[in-house]
Amino acid sequence: MIAADKVRTLLQDALPGARVEVEDLTGTSDHFKALIVAPQFAGKSRIERHQLVYAALHEEMKGPIHALSLVTKTPEEHTA
Amino acid sequence: MSDATTRIKDLVEQTPVLLFMKGTRSFPQCGFSAKVVDVLKREGVTFETVNVLADPAVRDGIKAFSNWPTIPQLYIKGKFIGGCDIVSEMAATGELDKELLAAGLK
Numbered sequence: 001m002i003a004a005d006k007v008r009t010l011l012q013d014a015l016p017g018a019r020v021e022v023e024d025l026t027g028t029s030d031h032f033k034a035l036i037v038a039p040q041f042a043g044k045s046r047i048e049r050h051q052l053v054y055a056a057l058h059e060e061m062k063g064p065i066h067a068l069s070l071v072t073k074t075p076e077e078h079t080a
Numbered sequence: 081m082s083d084a085t086t087r088i089k090d091l092v093e094q095t096p097v098l099l100f101m102k103g104t105r106s107f108p109q110c111g112f113s114a115k116v117v118d119v120l121k122r123e124g125v126t127f128e129t130v131n132v133l134a135d136p137a138v139r140d141g142i143k144a145f146s147n148w149p150t151i152p153q154l155y156i157k158g159k160f161i162g163g164c165d166i167v168s169e170m171a172a173t174g175e176l177d178k179e180l181l182a183a184g185l186k
Contacts, residue, residue, distance in 0.1 A: 047148075050165070058149075070165050
């Protein structure tokens with residue numbers, strides 16, 4: 001288990017300047033949904049964006065996080 | 081290469097549309113796997129599935145193979161397409177249809 005706030009902090013530390021929203025989908029602190037709006041995603045494919053996110057949560061993905069649904073946008077895409 | 085990695089590589093290269101999932105297409109054991117099965121059925125393509133829950137070596141091996149820590153994982157003509165979020169998004173935008181058409185599978 002991991003708190004949604006902790007997930008958000010890890011993502012914000014890995015992607016400075018990103019806007020991160022993390023929702024605990026089940027109330028059990030292991031299934032999350034995240035919206036990440038980050039300038040670092042520019043020019044990257046969906047797979048590369050998700051891999052950036054997974055890299056930031058490398059240890060957590062091995063156990064505490066069972067499921068993580070991701071929406072990854074650049075600031076331009078998000079406001080479009 | 082480990083035995084599991086060799087098996088994964090062979091499977092991915094030899095199967096036009098391949099889904100690594102939890103459970104089977106008839107009895108998915110995870111909502112995300114079930115969702116991708118539904119997407120593929122709606123696309124109307126023939127696809128094979130591998131139940132990672134039945135094979136721990138494949139379950140771990142596939143994550144290393146694609147540098148992707150989660151299941152399900154979809155492969156088309158040997159290319160890693162993505163997990164549930166990406167496949168669903170591509171289905172919604174019509175990109176998945178294009179990918180399948182380009183691969184000569186539709």
